[in-house]
Amino acid sequence: xxxxxxxxRHDVIAVVTVNSPPVNALSAAVRRGIFESIKTAAADPEVQxxxxxxxxxxFIAGADITEFGKPPQSPSLNEVIAEIENCGKPxxxxxxxxxxxxxxxxxxxxxxxVATKEAKLxxxxxxxxxxxxxxxxxxxxxxxxxxxxxxxxxTGEPIGAAEALxxxxxxxxxxxxxxxxxxxxxxxxxxxxxxxxLRNDDSKxxxxxxxxxxFTNAAAAANKKNRGLEAPLACAEAVSWTLDLPFDxxxxxxxxxxxxxxxGDQSKAQRYAFFSEREAAKxxxxxxxxxxxxxxxxxxxxxxxxxxxxxxxxxNAGIPVTLIETGEEQLKRxxxxxxxxxxxxxxxxxxxxxxxxxxxxxxxxxxxxENVKDADLIxxxxxxxxxxxxxxxxxxxxxxxxxxxxxxxxxxxxxxxIAQVTKRPQDVLGMHFFSPANVMKLCEIVRxxxxxxxxxxxxxxxxxxIAKVPAVVGVADGFVGNRMLAARSKQSEKLLFEGALxxxxxxxxxxxxxxxGPFAMGDLAGLDIGWRSRKDRGITSPIADALCEAGRFGxxxxxxxxxxxxxxxxxxxxxxxxxxxxDTCKSLGLTRRIVSDEEILERxxxxxxxxxxxxxxxxxxxxxxxxxxxxxxxxxxxxxxxGPMFYADQVGLKHxxxxxxxxxxxxxxxxxxxxxxxxxxxxxxxxxxSLAKSA
Ligand code: T1G
Numbered sequence: 279x280x281x282x283x284x285x286x287r288h289d290v291i292a293v294v295t296v297n298s299p300p301v302n303a304l305s306a307a308v309r310r311g312i313f314e315s316i317k318t319a320a321a322d323p324e325v326q327x328x329x330x331x332x333x334x335x336x337f338i339a340g341a342d343i344t345e346f347g348k349p350p351q352s353p354s355l356n357e358v359i360a361e362i363e364n365c366g367k368p369x370x371x372x373x374x375x376x377x378x379x380x381x382x383x384x385x386x387x388x389x390x391x392v393a394t395k396e397a398k399l400x401x402x403x404x405x406x407x408x409x410x411x412x413x414x415x416x417x418x419x420x421x422x423x424x425x426x427x428x429x430x431x432x433t434g435e436p437i438g439a440a441e442a443l444x445x446x447x448x449x450x451x452x453x454x455x456x457x458x459x460x461x462x463x464x465x466x467x468x469x470x471x472x473x474x475x476l477r478n479d480d481s482k483x484x485x486x487x488x489x490x491x492x493f494t495n496a497a498a499a500a501n502k503k504n505r506g507l508e509a510p511l512a513c514a515e516a517v518s519w520t521l522d523l524p525f526d527x528x529x530x531x532x533x534x535x536x537x538x539x540x541x542g543d544q545s546k547a548q549r550y551a552f553f554s555e556r557e558a559a560k561x562x563x564x565x566x567x568x569x570x571x572x573x574x575x576x577x578x579x580x581x582x583x584x585x586x587x588x589x590x591x592x593x594n595a596g597i598p599v600t601l602i603e604t605g606e607e608q609l610k611r612x613x614x615x616x617x618x619x620x621x622x623x624x625x626x627x628x629x630x631x632x633x634x635x636x637x638x639x640x641x642x643x644x645x646x647x648e649n650v651k652d653a654d655l656i657x658x659x660x661x662x663x664x665x666x667x668x669x670x671x672x673x674x675x676x677x678x679x680x681x682x683x684x685x686x687x688x689x690x691x692x693x694x695x696i697a698q699v700t701k702r703p704q705d706v707l708g709m710h711f712f713s714p715a716n717v718m719k720l721c722e723i724v725r726x727x728x729x730x731x732x733x734x735x736x737x738x739x740x741x742x743x744i745a746k747v748p749a750v751v752g753v754a755d756g757f758v759g760n761r762m763l764a765a766r767s768k769q770s771e772k773l774l775f776e777g778a779l780x781x782x783x784x785x786x787x788x789x790x791x792x793x794x795g796p797f798a799m800g801d802l803a804g805l806d807i808g809w810r811s812r813k814d815r816g817i818t819s820p821i822a823d824a825l826c827e828a829g830r831f832g833x834x835x836x837x838x839x840x841x842x843x844x845x846x847x848x849x850x851x852x853x854x855x856x857x858x859x860x861d862t863c864k865s866l867g868l869t870r871r872i873v874s875d876e877e878i879l880e881r882x883x884x885x886x887x888x889x890x891x892x893x894x895x896x897x898x899x900x901x902x903x904x905x906x907x908x909x910x911x912x913x914x915x916x917x918x919x920x921g922p923m924f925y926a927d928q929v930g931l932k933h934x935x936x937x938x939x940x941x942x943x944x945x946x947x948x949x950x951x952x953x954x955x956x957x958x959x960x961x962x963x964x965x966x967x968s969l970a971k972s973a
Contacts, residue, residue: 283311285318290326291463292319293456301339302332304358304380306351308342312384313353313361320365327368327463330388331456336375337397338384343406343549346540355380355412356529359387368466368473372459373397373448378436383410386417389473390466391448392459393439399447400436404509406552407545407918411536415516416477416528422447423482425496428517432500432510446482477525487521506791507918508544543928547920551910554903554921558749561738562900564731570739571681571732577602577653579670581612581643584687585659587715590616593637594716595744600653601643609643616641619716647673650682655740657709659687667691668699675700683733685709686724690756693726703728709737710757711746712912720912721746722757747911752898758890759908761898762922765889765949769881770796772945774821774859777870778878780839781851786878791916796882797839798849801832805839820862828858880937885949887926888938891956894969902966927965935960 279285282298282305294315296302312330319328332338341355353361362369362384371377371385373393378400385391385399393399401410401418409415410431419427422445430437442448452458465471486492497514504510512535519528539545561568577600578589589599603609620634629637647670650656656678658670667686674684684706686696697706708724721741725734734750741748751757756764770783784795794802800822809826812819825838832838833847840849863870890905899905906921919925926934935952942950952960959965 279315279318280307280311282307283315285315287319287322287325288460290324290467291460292322292325292328293460294319294328294330295333295456296331296338297333299334301336301376302334302381303340303342303344304338304355304384305342305345308338309351309353309355309358313358316358316361316365316369320361320367325367326467327370328365329370329372329456329459329463330362330384331372331459332374334375337371337373337377337455338381339376340379340381340402341411343552346549347546355383356533359384359412362387363389363475363477368463368471370459370463370466372452372455373399373439374455376400376436379403379410379414380412383412383414383417386413386421386476389475390462390471391442392450392452392455392462393442393448394453394455394458395439395451397439397442397455398436399439399442400434401431402434402436404432404434404507404513405548407507407509407542407548408539409509409513409516409532409536411532411540413477413529413532415513415532416520416525418447419517419520420476420479420482421445424486424493424517424520427520428493428497428514429500431513431517432497432504483520490521493518493521506916508542509539509548512539544918547918547924547928550903550920550924551906551917554901554907555747555911557901558747558904558907559738559742561731561735561750564735568731568735570736571654571683573597573654573683573736573740573743575600575653576740577650577656578659579647579650579656579674580659581609582659583615584711584713584715585657586612586616586619587713587717588657588659588687588711589641590619590637590716591711591744591746593640596640597744599641600649601641602647602649603643603645606645609645613638613641613643648677650674650677651679653678653682655683655685655736657685657687659711662688662691664691664695667696671696671706672699675702678705681705683707683736685737687711690760693724693753694728697726697728704730705733707733707737708751708753708757709741710751712759718912719745719747720759720908721748722759722908722912723748723750724753724757725750726753747907749904749907750900751904751908752896754893754896754898758893758899758905759912761893762886762889762905762909763913765885766882767796768949769885771819771822772947773873773878773881775863775866775868775870776873776945778873779851779856779859781849782873782875783878783882784849786875787882790879790883791919793914801838801840801842801849802847804832804834806831820866821859824858824862825855830855877941881941883922883925884934884938884941887922887934888950888953888956890923890926891953891959891966894966895953895955901970903970923966927967931956931960931965932963 284295286293298308319325369388371388371391376398401414403410439451516532575598576592578585579602581601581603589601592599623629624634686708693708697703707729710722712718712720723737738748780797784798787795830837836842841852893899902923905923909915909921938950938952
């Protein structure tokens, strides 16, 4: 049919095979090839049934996201699906890998579906800020019922083949997808099995039509974690049309809703995030074809909060871990915490009941650094002082096998300095995980001056293997994420002296979509950490110091910037803090003023953007999208806003630069002046995204 879809006939069975690497996405050529193949097979009198299969590692993984925003090309996916549904002969989808989005929708137009046992089937459009736009909202609930249907569509989470079989989404689990489907097709022909045309089959809707709470409860549960996102609500509404509207009318409304979402800012940001995450894993400035070193066993130094979380991340991916501590007591405590975490997750159904034992069996706890000798990758997660890091790396240099990658989990210390104590600086780099390390997806991979290219690509590949999102950064105080966070923290402190209160600042930041404001975050982390560090460095921060002097260390002390009722982590504004702020400002001769929410938002976000621009100037990050990936996956930046640099482009760099200049004068803070890069782009009317294009 064309160079991405071929049509063969095995006596009475026609086989349509899509072969469009890497994921058989439904590009215009793929849609055209399938459309023509089905038309030809349907018209062929010899053909009694048709199999739709895919070559390569997966069945169709969805519409071709790179085509969005471009002029549509015929045939549309809906036209392809209608051609299948109405062709008059049984069409059987042969699913392997992941049938996602438009890929699953095309199978719903088929009359039967079979899948291999590892296959996953889902409609993840909501993760791109969309809803299924080719009938998925109307056909899937008819296949599996509106309860599971709304859950799959609103959460975007796929189900496995076994669950699909149980719920009637597929007819059989087969070995080879195409051969299994062909055998199934012969059965359908022999039995003259009536075609299962989902658009005409309302049998699974009857219960929810009779008792709507079946649907509304499932929709509410699926929407529980939705904060500020438009698409999940649109998805739930579309599924509700299966209960109320005729199929064709509902399809029209689905199309309208899809077109509205795909043109909206949220979906543009979420599609940008999808590609940025994948771009970040492509290491720049390394020779073509550099291969990662093999990593079969990992050693983690330190069984504390970070070391334990990192060890769990590797065990979750089935990679054996040697977890090393300085003493049996510390080791026992660390192993106990991991066991407790696994058991708690299993108890709430997050992992299978047998997973805790299997994963703990992968973690061998030992005392003594000499136990790193078999590890291909060693990650140090000990105290954040340069002296201790150097001590550990000196020992690792002696015990680790040649070629082992030596990584530090430090959140800001200089990796070049750490590498210098070893005879193998080429093997040294940073792998900065974010707490809790078994949950947070971001891993900043710190490329030191002498890090070898293959060591670097090894760390990136391993991060992806353990389901983390890697982003390569350079050596700088706080690397990228924490350096930008420091710029924001400086302004949040200043705003208290100028007139704002903690609860006002935090409310503006959480309303923007961040999971937590700076002051609640400080209380969670513990105010005494910063207090000790300031004292070590001989600097003061009068309000934060006064809080600590009053024993207000944050949540752990039951009070910090906020007060906390016994047993609760919910921050409650405290008049005592307001008085402390007032008194401190009076003692400094400062007059406080009303600070608007708008100023607070700009003073929170624009200095971070400015720091991001400096980070790009200094090549500490090589892409603006890498900075966005860091904030999306390390700090909970709302996915529907794309990331700080994407957001800056949306606001307009001219406006950002002007406001920064204004605040620099108003707050008498030269650090707020726009950086050279930001100023240049603003003056030229350009965007941060234009840097990627020019690169
Ligand atoms: N379109 C275009 N390119 C895609 C793509 C897609 N749908 N999916 C993946 N790629 C590229 C990706 O950018 C990367 O490119 C390469 O394939 C390998 O991907 C009408 C409107 C399938 C689970 O949301 O979840 O259908 O970097 O690194 O880790 O209702 O890709 O190599 O150049 O992620 O093995 C719905 C998105 C679309 C699925 C494989 N479908 N993809 O994961 O490989 S909207 C999705 C994934 C839609 C309909 C609506 C994953 C994967 P490059 P990868 P992976």
